Amino acid sequence: MTSSPIIAENLVRHFxxxxxxxxxxxxxxxxxxxxxxxxxxxxKSTAVRMLTTLLRPTSGTARVAxxxxxxxxxxxxxxxxxxxxxxxxxxxxxxxELLALQAVLYGIPQSLMKKRSDELLERVGLTAAASxxxxxxxxxxxxRLDLALSLIHQPTVLFLDEPTTxxxxxxxxxxxxxxxxxxxxxxxxxxxxxxxxxxxxxADRIAIIDHGKIVREGxxxxxxxxxxxxxxxxxxxxxxxxxxxxVLETFGDLRPGAEGALxxxxxxxxxxxxxxxxxxxxxxxxxQHLEINEPSLDDVFxxxxxxxxxxxxxxxxxxxxxxxxxxxxxxxxxxRK
Amino acid sequence: MTSTTAVLSQTQVTRSPATxxxxxxxLAKRSTLELFRQPAIVxxxxxxxLFFAFLGNSSFGRTTSLPGFPKVSSYLQFQLxxxxxxxxxxxSVTGAAALATDIENGFFDRLLAAPxxxxxxxxxxxxxxxxxxxxxxxxFIFALLPFGADVSAGIRGIVAMxxxxxxxxxxxxxxxxxxxxxxxxxxxxxxxxxLLFILLFFSSAFFPRxxxxxxxxxxxxxxxxxxxxxxLRALSLEGFTASAxxxxxxxxxxxxxxxxxxxxxxxxxxxxxx
Numbered sequence: 001m002t003s004s005p006i007i008a009e010n011l012v013r014h015f016x017x018x019x020x021x022x023x024x025x026x027x028x029x030x031x032x033x034x035x036x037x038x039x040x041x042x043x044k045s046t047a048v049r050m051l052t053t054l055l056r057p058t059s060g061t062a063r064v065a066x067x068x069x070x071x072x073x074x075x076x077x078x079x080x081x082x083x084x085x086x087x088x089x090x091x092x093x094x095x096x097e098l099l100a101l102q103a104v105l106y107g108i109p110q111s112l113m114k115k116r117s118d119e120l121l122e123r124v125g126l127t128a129a130a131s132x133x134x135x136x137x138x139x140x141x142x143x144r145l146d147l148a149l150s151l152i153h154q155p156t157v158l159f160l161d162e163p164t165t166x167x168x169x170x171x172x173x174x175x176x177x178x179x180x181x182x183x184x185x186x187x188x189x190x191x192x193x194x195x196x197x198x199x200x201x202x203a204d205r206i207a208i209i210d211h212g213k214i215v216r217e218g219x220x221x222x223x224x225x226x227x228x229x230x231x232x233x234x235x236x237x238x239x240x241x242x243x244x245x246x247v248l249e250t251f252g253d254l255r256p257g258a259e260g261a262l263x264x265x266x267x268x269x270x271x272x273x274x275x276x277x278x279x280x281x282x283x284x285x286x287x288q289h290l291e292i293n294e295p296s297l298d299d300v301f302x303x304x305x306x307x308x309x310x311x312x313x314x315x316x317x318x319x320x321x322x323x324x325x326x327x328x329x330x331x332x333x334x335x336r337k
Numbered sequence: 338m339t340s341t342t343a344v345l346s347q348t349q350v351t352r353s354p355a356t357x358x359x360x361x362x363x364l365a366k367r368s369t370l371e372l373f374r375q376p377a378i379v380x381x382x383x384x385x386x387l388f389f390a391f392l393g394n395s396s397f398g399r400t401t402s403l404p405g406f407p408k409v410s411s412y413l414q415f416q417l418x419x420x421x422x423x424x425x426x427x428x429s430v431t432g433a434a435a436l437a438t439d440i441e442n443g444f445f446d447r448l449l450a451a452p453x454x455x456x457x458x459x460x461x462x463x464x465x466x467x468x469x470x471x472x473x474x475x476x477f478i479f480a481l482l483p484f485g486a487d488v489s490a491g492i493r494g495i496v497a498m499x500x501x502x503x504x505x506x507x508x509x510x511x512x513x514x515x516x517x518x519x520x521x522x523x524x525x526x527x528x529x530x531x532l533l534f535i536l537l538f539f540s541s542a543f544f545p546r547x548x549x550x551x552x553x554x555x556x557x558x559x560x561x562x563x564x565x566x567x568x569l570r571a572l573s574l575e576g577f578t579a580s581a582x583x584x585x586x587x588x589x590x591x592x593x594x595x596x597x598x599x600x601x602x603x604x605x606x607x608x609x610x611x
Contacts, residue, residue, distance in 0.1 A: 082450040088442035104363040105451040107356040
């Protein structure tokens with residue numbers, strides 16, 4: 001096995017005429033938590049599906065756990081754990097039954113199955129619910145079971161596709177803790193997320209993906225530092241926006257704001273706020289809302305893509321990039337089990 | 338990490354024929370459990386054929402005296418094979434629709450992301466249908482037996498009919514699974530239901546071909562369902578003869594082999610397109 005358990009070189013995937021992933025290069029080191037951050041339809045899941053052997057790349061190569069994802073797909077599958085956003089957990093089966101099935105799929109000897117299942121159920125706090133059908137589980141319990149299923153064969157590389165999407169804050173924190181614990185034990189984790197906070201809190205390094213391309217990559221702290229100046233966000237009347245922009249531009253580079261908001265990176269720092277307000281007032285701009293933010297991943301994202309990930313309608317709609325596969329379209333229409 | 342870490346080496350998670358068999362058995366267990374945990378889906382394929390059998394018996398009971406009608410003790414004795422085929426056809430659609438649902442909701446991906454035997458995914462699902470088909474056949478025989486649906490072939494004939502019912506399940510299940518694998522849509526699989534119903538009515542399931550005439554007789558002669566029904570019927574009416582047993586077993590077996598070939602090709606095609 002090479003020192004980097006996940007390596008992708010110029011990975012491309014087309015769906016018909018649409019390029020869902022447009023040449024991704026990645027190198028994730030052993031023991032890292034790597035976050036793949038982007039909105040719905042950016043190409044995150046398509047990239048993960050290629051790395052987990054579920055999709056063949058149109059071109060490019062990838063090695064996971066030391067094996068080529070196309071030529072040695074079976075060895076890749078044996079080496080990795082996968083918890084996919086769209087992979088349903090059969091609601092008619094119990095947690096224990098699903099773990100037993102998963103153990104058989106990974107060829108785990110009968111003599112170890114029960115012990116391994118019990119350990120995992122305890123680990124994710126589902127021992128008491130083990131004999132209940134999954135249809136009675138909450139969303140958080142299902143995700144924890146999903147995580148346990150992905151760990152049945154003790155993989156060294158774990159892929160988590162949007163592990164906390166749709167979860168309440170408490171369940172999200174519980175899952176984060178578990179991911180951190182796994183990572184401390186030596187598991188390399190690649191997770192996709194559309195939550196800035198999740199990427200910021202969990203990932204050692206992140207890559208921002210937009211329209212199938214990685215537009216920024218690095219440690220969250222470095223990426224935030226690269227943005228530099230704090231962002232001043234204001235809201236004003238629509239008919240005063242042009243005047244406001246003219247004023248803001250004199251204090252720094254304009255930054256994308258959420259819907260109906262204007263942003264500027266203050267070159268002179270937060271101390272300039274008073275002066276900005278005075279200038280706006282002198283220009284006849286009535287400020288309805290004002291806030292100043294230290295550089296965040298959202299600023300990094302906005303600078304890299306031209307729109308904000310959170311609270312913005314400027315982001316491309318889901319599937320805009322054409323990454324929804326034919327079967328997945330039905331899923332989104334029908335909902336998950 | 339845990340006490341089992343050291344023993345879960347990669348040599349223990351390699352794929353071998355024995356592992357593939359274990360996987361297929363585990364997946365078969367899952368598909369069987371799924372069927373029995375959804376009585377609302379399963380019961381209609383048991384109840385409606387019985388309802389049709391009793392309705393047919395009261396409506397067409399006197400037709401047994403028509404010229405060309407085989408010698409039977411009651412219409413139910415004649416109808417038993419049609420009832421079994423009807424139930425098994427619809428039960429098989431349920432199993433294939435479950436495969437399509439697995440594709441739609443992503444459970445299929447869960448199986449593909451693991452080192453699962455690809456053929457095992459298909460055969461595991463079909464094994465559930467086969468077991469259900471065998472059970473349905475037994476239920477129909479024993480439910481109709483007290484009302485005059487005699488099986489001339491006796492106990493050995495009943496066993497052969499159950500095997501035949503299982504093989505019909507395999508054949509129809511594999512064909513419907515091809516639709517599931519091709520379309521990935523449970524609606525598309527369930528959409529075949531009316532087509533099967535029409536095929537059933539244009540077969541010899543309810544009347545012998547000898548009493549038919551014209552185009553209807555020609556269609557019934559070409560209809561594979563007629564041949565499936567008549568194999569079963571031979572055991573019911575003729576007794577446990579070599580010819581009756583061969584027809585009851587070999588016809589569905591031949592169709593099952595062709596259907597499995599088609600289903601396997603569809604599976605490979607789906608895997609290749611991903």
